[in-house]
Amino acid sequence: MTAQTLYDKLWSSHVVHEEADGTVLLYIDRHLVHEVTSPQAFEGLKLANRPLWRVDSVVSTADHNTPTDHWDEGIKDPISRQQVETLDANIKAFGALAYFPFKDKGQGIVHVMGPEQGATLPGMTVVCGDSHTSTHGAFGALAHGIGTSEVEHVMATQTLVAKKSKNMLVRVDGKLPVGITGKDVALAIIGKIGTAGGTGYAIEFGGEAIRELSMEGRMSLCNMAIEAGARSGLVAVDQKTIDYVKGRPFAPKAEQWDAAVAYWNTLHTDEGAHFDAVVVLDAAEIQPQVTWGTSPEMVTDINGRVPDPAQEADPVKKGSIERALAYMGLQANTPINEIPVDIVFIGSCTNSRIEDLREAAAVAKGRSKAANVKQVLVVPGSGLVKAQAEQEGLDKVFVAAGFEWREPGCSMCLAMNADRLQPGERCASTSNRNFEGRQGQGGRTHLVSPAMAAAAAVAGHFVDIRTL
Amino acid sequence: MKAFTTLNGLVCPLDRANVDTDAIIPKQFLKSIKRSGFGPNLFDEWRYLDHGEPGMDNSQRPLNPDFVLNFPRYAGAQVLLARENFGCGSSREHAPWALEDQGFRVIIAPSFADIFFNNCFKNGLLPIVQPAEVVDQLFRECEANEGYRLNVDLAAQTITTPCGKVFAFDVTEHRKHCLLGGLDEIGLTLKHEAEIKAFESKHRAAQPWLFA
Numbered sequence: 001m002t003a004q005t006l007y008d009k010l011w012s013s014h015v016v017h018e019e020a021d022g023t024v025l026l027y028i029d030r031h032l033v034h035e036v037t038s039p040q041a042f043e044g045l046k047l048a049n050r051p052l053w054r055v056d057s058v059v060s061t062a063d064h065n066t067p068t069d070h071w072d073e074g075i076k077d078p079i080s081r082q083q084v085e086t087l088d089a090n091i092k093a094f095g096a097l098a099y100f101p102f103k104d105k106g107q108g109i110v111h112v113m114g115p116e117q118g119a120t121l122p123g124m125t126v127v128c129g130d131s132h133t134s135t136h137g138a139f140g141a142l143a144h145g146i147g148t149s150e151v152e153h154v155m156a157t158q159t160l161v162a163k164k165s166k167n168m169l170v171r172v173d174g175k176l177p178v179g180i181t182g183k184d185v186a187l188a189i190i191g192k193i194g195t196a197g198g199t200g201y202a203i204e205f206g207g208e209a210i211r212e213l214s215m216e217g218r219m220s221l222c223n224m225a226i227e228a229g230a231r232s233g234l235v236a237v238d239q240k241t242i243d244y245v246k247g248r249p250f251a252p253k254a255e256q257w258d259a260a261v262a263y264w265n266t267l268h269t270d271e272g273a274h275f276d277a278v279v280v281l282d283a284a285e286i287q288p289q290v291t292w293g294t295s296p297e298m299v300t301d302i303n304g305r306v307p308d309p310a311q312e313a314d315p316v317k318k319g320s321i322e323r324a325l326a327y328m329g330l331q332a333n334t335p336i337n338e339i340p341v342d343i344v345f346i347g348s349c350t351n352s353r354i355e356d357l358r359e360a361a362a363v364a365k366g367r368s369k370a371a372n373v374k375q376v377l378v379v380p381g382s383g384l385v386k387a388q389a390e391q392e393g394l395d396k397v398f399v400a401a402g403f404e405w406r407e408p409g410c411s412m413c414l415a416m417n418a419d420r421l422q423p424g425e426r427c428a429s430t431s432n433r434n435f436e437g438r439q440g441q442g443g444r445t446h447l448v449s450p451a452m453a454a455a456a457a458v459a460g461h462f463v464d465i466r467t468l
Numbered sequence: 469m470k471a472f473t474t475l476n477g478l479v480c481p482l483d484r485a486n487v488d489t490d491a492i493i494p495k496q497f498l499k500s501i502k503r504s505g506f507g508p509n510l511f512d513e514w515r516y517l518d519h520g521e522p523g524m525d526n527s528q529r530p531l532n533p534d535f536v537l538n539f540p541r542y543a544g545a546q547v548l549l550a551r552e553n554f555g556c557g558s559s560r561e562h563a564p565w566a567l568e569d570q571g572f573r574v575i576i577a578p579s580f581a582d583i584f585f586n587n588c589f590k591n592g593l594l595p596i597v598q599p600a601e602v603v604d605q606l607f608r609e610c611e612a613n614e615g616y617r618l619n620v621d622l623a624a625q626t627i628t629t630p631c632g633k634v635f636a637f638d639v640t641e642h643r644k645h646c647l648l649g650g651l652d653e654i655g656l657t658l659k660h661e662a663e664i665k666a667f668e669s670k671h672r673a674a675q676p677w678l679f680a
Contacts, residue, residue, distance in 0.1 A: 036560075039501035048654070077499075131559040148503075199579060320485055
């Protein structure tokens with residue numbers, strides 16, 4: 001048999017039917033469902049009188065619209081509340097393997113909840129009506145975001161109409177310097193290949209630096225594969241993957257565990273397999289990353305400067321830089337570490353797991369929010385992350401530093417709930433998108449790692465965590 | 469789904485790269501549980517001078533006169549001319565819903581984000597990839613000629629300019645077939661019900677832990 005990439009293996013093991021033009025029906029093992037992209041799909045099923053093909057493939061939670069404070073008051077915004085209540089009603093009517101509704105202790109951001117419940121397993125195909133579904137590729141699962149029509153299609157048929165992507169390997173050689181996280185690696189890769197660099201590809205992340213990353217770090221990295229244009233990111237299964245999955249609520253039980261592990265241990269790229277594109281980075285050169293513009297590819301490191309559009313020859317790129325600097329309220333050539341921040345957001349499906357909170361707390365410990373920083377929000381990714389953090393006393397560290405300790409949810413990553421920037425406010429954010437208006441109309445987002453966000457909160461401006 | 473066969477449509481040029489789905493339809497409009505009515509909020513933050521929220525009477529809101537969609541010469545445009553990586557960002561299908569609801573049926577760009585590209589085909593919208601130099605030429609012709617229209621023929625896979633220049637484009641057979649017929653993809657897939665069930669049994673036997 002010819003040598004296969006991990007992506008080739010995951011793809012070919014799920015093909016149900018193939019047409020002459022290469023379009024396939026791909027079998028879907030896990031369907032994660034949240035309130036924003038599902039109501040129209042459930043409505044479609046109702047209109048056509050179709051049931052869910054496989055109820056036990058669906059795992060659901062409410063995350064995008066849920067408030068992060070005053071849970072006793074419920075969801076104040078009536079249209080947000082209606083969307084969450086619509087999900088409650090749809091799950092009740094159609095069924096699911098598991099549902100973690102608003103205020104449930106298992107509720108959380110869908111991409112935090114799935115892995116922590118063991119609902120994401122190696123070798124699975126995982127879909128969700130959310131582009132950051134690429135996160136689950138950290139487990140050697142083929143995972144990607146889909147639109148609402150596809151959500152309905154998967155609900156009704158357990159398959160997706162799909163075309164195979166090309167294979168890209170992004171290899172990060174050597175060891176990461178101290179303080180450099182999966183988030184910095186992700187941003188450095190996007191800075192190198194651009195936000196469309198991975199379009200049409202499934203990206204496998206490999207190399208020593210990736211193998212050294214924790215599962216949380218791998219999730220942050222795969223989460224942002226979509227920001228490089230790739231629908232899915234992948235990391236090969238190793239002992240860390242298996243150790244993470246073991247004992248979780250939906251992980252294989254005792255009698256099936258050994259067989260599952262034996263299969264999972266085959267989930268890596270074979271020696272000599274072909275990649276259509278290979279990108280190599282040197283881990284030692286990666287420094288703490290900070291975005292300066294309105295696209296994740298508009299990124300530099302903490303010791304860099306805001307670029308000068310006058311130095312850009314390409315007229316489309318030059319126009320993009322000029323527009324970004326005007327929107328961000330930044331002058332060309334400003335040193336990144338002199339940019340002050342108004343708000344800090346630590347959370348999102350990229351960086352709200354326990355390790356992220358530990359890293360932020362390590363910086364916050366014994367320090368205080370700078371006087372010019374108006375608000376620091378710390379939003380755990382799920383109720384379970386929140387409980388774990390409180391058990392470790394991280395909440396007390398944050399509160400002592402003047403940070404706000406909130407309830408779980410997507411929060412200010414996309415500002416569908418009440419957590420949002422006001423026009424002109426500048427935010428150091430651990431989320432994944434710095435698009436115009438993403439965190440609130442007129443808001444200015446700089447993407448960073450959790451430690452860098454906490455450092456900006458205590459310094460009042462971006463600062464190299466290695467100099468704190 | 470609305471079928472797409474041929475279109476002779478007015479062209480609107482949106483000269484920005486990396487137009488993301490947050491720009492196409494901002495998040496506050498994603499709270500709707502319906503599939504329609506997103507057109508007036510297409511490009512909301514660029515199109516209006518005030519902050520838009522669901523439930524507002526959009527006809528009373530102040531328009532941004534500098535935004536291309538508001539230029540009288542582009543009123544009623546059905547073809548959107550765009551730059552690299554159009555539709556990047558989130559998987560929200562509200563983006564193609566908003567474009568379609570506004571009246572667009574074709575988007576031409578040098579490249580599209582994968583999820584957005586795929587979502588278009590589910591909604592009777594035809595995204596067409598053309599080389600950057602062709603897109604440049606179309607931008608120039610469109611901006612120089614008021615009332616500039618393009619003829620798009622899906623069966624023939626061609627775009628024809630007013631002076632008769634023809635550009636071919638690629639589309640997979642499956643997508644072309646569904647779009648030409650306006651077909652219900654779920655209905656088509658369910659014709660393979662027996663195959664799906666057979667696959668499922670085999671899959672269950674090999675990896676029983678996937679079936680709780």
